[in-house]
Amino acid sequence: VRVDVSIQPPFLPLEVNLRRKRDGEGKLEAPIATAEWTENRLLLMYNDLPAGEYTVNFVQPRKYLAFSNQATQDLSDLCAHLTISAEVGISSKEAVNSMRSELLDLPDLLAVQPLPANMNMVGWLSGPLSG
Numbered sequence: 001v002r003v004d005v006s007i008q009p010p011f012l013p014l015e016v017n018l019r020r021k022r023d024g025e026g027k028l029e030a031p032i033a034t035a036e037w038t039e040n041r042l043l044l045m046y047n048d049l050p051a052g053e054y055t056v057n058f059v060q061p062r063k064y065l066a067f068s069n070q071a072t073q074d075l076s077d078l079c080a081h082l083t084i085s086a087e088v089g090i091s092s093k094e095a096v097n098s099m100r101s102e103l104l105d106l107p108d109l110l111a112v113q114p115l116p117a118n119m120n121m122v123g124w125l126s127g128p129l130s131g
Helices: 093-105
Strands: 002-008 015-020 036-038 041-045 054-059 065-068 071-074 081-087
Touching: 002 015, 015 041
Parallel strands: none
Antiparallel strands: 002 041, 002 081, 015 054, 036 041, 065 071
């Protein structure tokens, strides 16, 4: 499983945990995995997850204060934009071995095509303006 949380602006003190539900009880176990900060995003990755019911928790574990202009402000009043993407994949030895064999079939040097002549340095296509 892979959960990627991109945060703008990246000041929000956030933790992402993956927790398993106990069978029949609905109680949550201790976190199996916790996301790690990488620049402005949190990345949670866990391989070979056993079958079962899981929850992904987004928590602000501690209370943080920001000091500005001689006043304190609780950071829970501030907001940020989160973009969350999650992927769940089935891991099997057959799928991994087939991917490895496909990668072995790729040539060492792939064909390279030059950029169009009307592409400027910034990366925008330039052309005549039509009025």
